[in-house]
Amino acid sequence: MLCTKGIPTTEDLATRIPPEERRRKGPVVMIECFQKIPCNPCYTACKHGAIQKFEDINDLPSVNFDNCNGCGLCISKCPGLAIFVIDETYSETQATVSLPFEFLPLPHEGEEVDLLDRSGKKVGKGKVLKVRNGKYEDRTPVITVAVPKELSMVVRNIKVGGDVR
Ligand code: SF4
Ligand code: SF4
Known part of the structure; x- marks a missing residue:
């Protein structure tokens, strides 16, 4: 199940991007x-009070x-596959x-994979770190991949084993 039917607009995303100052401090949802x-x-998964009570x-x-x-513990709990953690x-x-x-x-750690944007378009190559x-993940694995820094707000999926055209 997807949280959104289409691809979010730039305006949609602007309401979700963590502030730059916070991104400079380390990983953030x-x-x-x-x-x-x-x-x-997502709310019940977060034990740090980051996701506000509904x-x-x-x-x-x-x-x-x-x-x-x-920590990323909310990622696998979202049925919409809508949660990411970014570490710039x-x-x-x-x-x-x-x-x-x-x-x-699934990819394995150290494997090079295709990096995809929100529309599924290949935007580069990256290495799987974790x-x-x-x-706990309960059939929703969580992959951590290294990406070029300028793509931190672009890469939202990967493709394992082969090129995407
Ligand atoms: S990554 Fe998710 S679970 Fe972890 S502190 Fe942030 S919002 Fe909470
Ligand atoms: S778990 Fe949270 S982020 Fe995921 S679809 Fe439900 S409300 Fe949205």
């Missing part, structure tokens, strides 16, 4: 959920970015993106 549906597992089950999640430590402090030239990935085959696929 970005929630790309734009459709009001009765759903709140007044109404149909509310869109609201984030206190200063409370987010970038990874290195001088690279950021990391942690994303939900429900396709097979694959989380335990009991």
Whole structure:
């Protein structure tokens, strides 16, 4: 299930991007959920008070970015696959993106994969740093991939094993 039917507009995304000052401090969540549906597992997954309590089950999640430590524990709990953690402090030239990935085959750590944007278009190559696929993830593995820093707000999916055209 996808949270949104189409691809979010730049205006939509602008309401979700963590402030630059917060991004400079380390990993932080970005929630790309734009459709009001009765759903709140993101809120119950966050033990750090970063995702604000829903007044109404149909509310869109609201984030206190200063409370987010970038743990990523909310990523696999979102049925809409709408939650990402971005770390723009990874290195001088690279950021990391942690994303939900429900396709097979799964990549392995160290593997080079295609980097895709929100529309599924290939935008580059990146290296998988971490694959989380335990009991907690419950069949929604979480992949952390290194990406060129300028693509931290662009890469939202990967393709394993082969080029995307
Ligand atoms: S990444 Fe961790 S701290 Fe941040 S919103 Fe998700 S669960 Fe909460
Ligand atoms: S769990 Fe996902 S789809 Fe549901 S409200 Fe939170 S971000 Fe939106």
